[in-house]
Amino acid sequence: MIQAMATATEMQNNFGRYLNMVMNGNEVIVTKNGKEVGRFIPKDAVVSYLTDSLTGVLTGEYNFEEERERGLKEKYEIAD
Numbered sequence: 453m454i455q456a457m458a459t460a461t462e463m464q465n466n467f468g469r470y471l472n473m474v475m476n477g478n479e480v481i482v483t484k485n486g487k488e489v490g491r492f493i494p495k496d497a498v499v500s501y502l503t504d505s506l507t508g509v510l511t512g513e514y515n516f517e518e519e520r521e522r523g524l525k526e527k528y529e530i531a532d
Contacts, residue, residue, distance in 0.1 A: 457481045460489065 455478030456470070463470055463482050470480045470492060480492040 454479045454481060457483060460484045463492070 455473050458466070458470060458480055460482055463480070473480055474492050474494055477494050479494075479497070481488055482490045482492060
């Protein structure tokens with residue numbers, strides 16, 4: 453849940469305040485020159501962001517060794 457937006461300067465000057473927000477499970481968006489440059493998020497949210505970004509990347513059957521061999525053959529042009 454996004455609780456606040458703060459400029460980089462505000463974040464620097466009021467770090468304790470924003471740290472408390474994050475410790476309570478909230479998210480803080482950090483901006484610089486009006487553009488979002490980062491997010492200050494609870495550590496438990498990091499796992500969620502990672503798994504959400506990977507959802508759907510692998511579909512069907514996946515064999516790591518086969519894919520590794522295929523990748524190496526393509527990279528180094530190894531012929532059978």
